[in-house]
Amino acid sequence: MRLILNGEGIETASETVQQLLQDMGIEPERVAVEVNLKVLKRAEFQDYQLHEDDAVEIVYFVGGGTRG
Amino acid sequence: MDDTLSIRGIEFRSRLWIGTGKYKDFAETSRAVEASGADVVTVAVRRVNITDRKSENLLDYIDPKKYKILPNTAGCYSVEDALRYSRLAREAGISDMIKLEVIGDERTLFPDTIGLLRATEILAKEGFIVFPYTNDDPIMARRLEDAGAAAVMPLGAPIGSGLGIRNPYNIRIILEASKVPVLVDAGVGTASDATIAMELGCDAVLINTAIAAAKDPAVMATAMKHAVIAGRLAYKAGRMGKRLYAAASSPIEGML
Numbered sequence: 001m002r003l004i005l006n007g008e009g010i011e012t013a014s015e016t017v018q019q020l021l022q023d024m025g026i027e028p029e030r031v032a033v034e035v036n037l038k039v040l041k042r043a044e045f046q047d048y049q050l051h052e053d054d055a056v057e058i059v060y061f062v063g064g065g066t067r068g
Numbered sequence: 069m070d071d072t073l074s075i076r077g078i079e080f081r082s083r084l085w086i087g088t089g090k091y092k093d094f095a096e097t098s099r100a101v102e103a104s105g106a107d108v109v110t111v112a113v114r115r116v117n118i119t120d121r122k123s124e125n126l127l128d129y130i131d132p133k134k135y136k137i138l139p140n141t142a143g144c145y146s147v148e149d150a151l152r153y154s155r156l157a158r159e160a161g162i163s164d165m166i167k168l169e170v171i172g173d174e175r176t177l178f179p180d181t182i183g184l185l186r187a188t189e190i191l192a193k194e195g196f197i198v199f200p201y202t203n204d205d206p207i208m209a210r211r212l213e214d215a216g217a218a219a220v221m222p223l224g225a226p227i228g229s230g231l232g233i234r235n236p237y238n239i240r241i242i243l244e245a246s247k248v249p250v251l252v253d254a255g256v257g258t259a260s261d262a263t264i265a266m267e268l269g270c271d272a273v274l275i276n277t278a279i280a281a282a283k284d285p286a287v288m289a290t291a292m293k294h295a296v297i298a299g300r301l302a303y304k305a306g307r308m309g310k311r312l313y314a315a316a317s318s319p320i321e322g323m324l
Contacts (some may be wrong), residue, residue, distance in 0.1 A: 006115045024118065030127060031116060031242050032160035039155045057115065057154050062111025063097055063126055064086035 004055040017048040020056070031060045071304065073271055075249055076197050076218050078136070081107040083266065084249065084296040085138070087276025088126065091285065098129040100304025104289035110138045110167055110274065132162065139200070140167035145180070150187045153194060162220050165197045167221070167253075167274075177227040177254075181208045185215055201253050204238040206245055218269045219248050221274065221277075224255025224265060228277045232261040236268055243269045259288075259295035266299025269308070 003010055003020075013021035017040060021028050033040045034057040039049055050056070073080040085108035091097040093318070101109055119120060126181050130137070139157030144150040147170060170187055172180030184200050191198050197218045202208055204222040212220050213228045222242055225231035232255060243250050249271035256262050256278045265273045275292055282288035 002144060006118050008118060010118075012219040015218075025117060030125060031162070032113075032158075034152075037152075038303060039159055048252040049141060056157075058118075059113050060160060061115050061126055061137065061139060061145065062156075063116045064095070064110070064114075 001050050003048065003050060004053065006057055010036075012050075015050060017050065018046040020050065021045065021058070024058075026058060031058050033058050071300070073249065075140070078197075080136070080272070082104075083255060083263070083300055084277060084292055085110065085261070085272055085274040086289070086292075087140075087274065088130065089142075090218045090280040091305075094124055094126060094185045096285055097126070100289040101130055101135070101283040102289075103286040103293070104279065105293045106136075107136055108274075109135045112142050113139055113153050116312055116315065119275065136163070136165070137161055137167050138167050141169045141292050141321070143171070144169060145171050147187045147190075150183070154187075154191055155194075158196065163197070163216075164195055168198050168200045168287040176187050179203055179223075181205070184208075188212050188217050188226040189215040199251070204235045204242065206238060206241040206288075207248070209246055213248050215248060217248060219251055219271070220246060221251045221253035224252045224261065226259075227254040228281075229255060230256050230261075230278055230281075231255055231256025233264050233268070236264065238269065239265070239268050250254060254261050256292075259291040262292050262295040263302070264298035266296055267302050269303050272296075 001014055014023050017033055028045055036055050082105050083106055084106045085112045086104050086106045088097050091159050106116050117218045124158045139148045139161055141153040144153055149277055150170045168187055170180045170183040171177050178201050188200050199219050199221055200212050200217050201221045209220045224233040252265040253274040262273050279285050279288045
């Protein structure tokens with residue numbers, strides 16, 4: 001299935017957000033996930049079904065203080 | 069004398085809060101954070117690097133169990149973006165605290181206070197503990213407080229400018245009127261600037277560039293730690309009045 005992940009088109013066999021994170025080697029505890037502009041609760045990752053052409057954003061904390 | 073800063077029931081060990089941007093690497097960030105004695109560390113929210121997933125994570129160096137992670141919305145130029153980043157930050161982290169920035173202009177990085185006010189109102193209603201980065205404008209500070217801000221964070225000078233506290237009189241007016249804590253955010257360039265902010269009666273200061281861009285960030289972090297403590301103590305002690313002419317400290321009596 002095709003997804004837009006962090007702005008890039010990818011092919012994946014992952015059917016849920018949890019699987020996608022696992023496949024990417026990303027620890028769920030340190031990220032937030034948005035699917036089609038909806039911010040998910042961490043508890044939703046497990047069962048949240050992905051669909052063709054979903055826009056997925058995975059974000060985390062980086063260094064940054066008071067800069068634009 | 070207990071002088072712990074407490075905001076919305078959260079207790080803060082230090083009145084120096086620090087940003088984590090612009091450091092050479094995570095090791096340097098970590099050394100500076102450690103030296104500063106700060107317990108609040110601000111971080112930005114960005115996309116995970118999908119192609120290089122082995123890259124290091126800031127939180128491997130700044131332990132969230134030891135520090136309070138304060139996500140910010142740096143880089144957001146609209147209310148919509150600021151709300152989106154805030155909601156993502158809340159899910160990525162473990163608290164409802166958000167340092168809210170709605171930036172109005174790339175060159176000055178001054179806040180778009182109209183957007184800031186709207187975003188503060190919405191996020192406060194959603195249960196966020198909102199720390200808005202604002203101008204040194206007493207009226208806007210009051211409006212943000214009314215909109216549900218947990219504290220207000222007026223700038224001392226533009227972000228990253230190191231120009232110090234440009235308008236201490238406005239900061240004083242904000243302090244006099246404010247019922248929520250006031251933290252100076254942005255503008256501090258060196259230790260004396262931090263002391264001035266604290267002597268005015270500010271509850272805390274947030275510093276990033278002054279430490280990160282120093283030749284030795286860890287040593288500057290130590291300087292800032294002492295500067296904030298000195299300023300706070302001087303404020304609590306109550307300074308002497310200023311006078312134009314000398315007043316001798318030694319007695320006249322007993323002179324030959």
